């Protein structure tokens with residue numbers, strides 16, 4: 001029987017038919033029999049059995065700030081990007097979601113403490129500072145408590161931060177991602193439509209390799225990459241003005257041209273950025289006219305420009321969405 005199937009003319013058809021019936025989707029042919037690429041197969045495998053992506057009510061654009069590596073400045077970039085978007089577009093409403101479940105930074109960087117209030121529908125109201133609506137795991141657990149959770153618990157926490165919060169109405173929701181390409185990244189990109197991803201990297205080779213991995217992951221889950229932010233690319237000595245490229249120079253431009261991505265900004269290594277983050281006074285609000293703040297505002301302006309060519313994710317009337 002087997003011999004006849006593999007040799008016979010109809011064996012390919014039968015194989016495809018069985019694959020379809022069993023819904024394994026592993027057959028290397030499409031419905032019409034065309035050969036599919038390895039990428040097509042992988043994308044299909046990753047999306048198998050996944051929930052349908054649902055927009056967050058009242059949220060027009062979702063931008064995730066990611067990298068393959070920790071400590072490269074994602075949270076700092078996410079915070080200053082959110083503030084830059086709000087500063088550039090004074091009529092817009094901006095939110096900031098801290099999706100780093102194991103290591104939340106937003107409460108400290110945005111100078112926010114306390115637990116969110118609940119509304120009548122038992123949804124959490126975001127905490128607000130500098131005009132930005134914020135939500136973080138850090139508001140829900142004791143800040144000295146270690147969050148030792150496995151993948152499924154992390155994924156359910158991400159779901160709660162997306163769905164059980166009165167986010168709308170928002171023009172932009174900026175999401176500060178944890179490092180890597182793990183459960184949170186997949187959970188987010190599979191649950192909500194994401195307008196675009198911003199990849200943060202230092203110009204160091206190792207960080208750039210991880211940045212490339214991060215960008216590839218978003219490509220695989222069909223999230224457009226808006227561009228790269230090169231962080232800590234240059235240190236300018238405050239005494240003599242000498243510029244030192246501590247983590248190397250121009251690494252990001254090689255990767256950006258290799259992958260066909262834009263570099264949206266070069267953020268210098270500067271003490272006012274570090275101090276601003278640690279003290280809960282981000283540079284875009286504490287030193288709005290500084291050259292460092294201007295870099296973030298320029299990045300925000302490019303993000304706005306790129307998003308303006310895309311359809312908003314949720315276009316329904318904001319008034320209907322504000323359940324607070």
Ligand SMILES: Nc1ncnc2c1ncn2[C@@H]1O[C@H](COP(=O)(O)OP(=O)(O)O)[C@@H](O)[C@H]1O
Nearest residue numbers: 070071072073074075076268269270273274277
């Ligand atoms: N451009 C910069 N200049 C100076 N310090 C920076 C800069 N970007 C980030 N930092 C500091 O580096 C550390 C790590 O940044 P963070 O944003 O928490 O990284 P990540 O979220 O990628 O782990 C923080 O102490 C932050 O203040």
Ligand SMILES: [Mg+2]
Nearest residue numbers: 074075100105
């Ligand atoms: Mg972080």
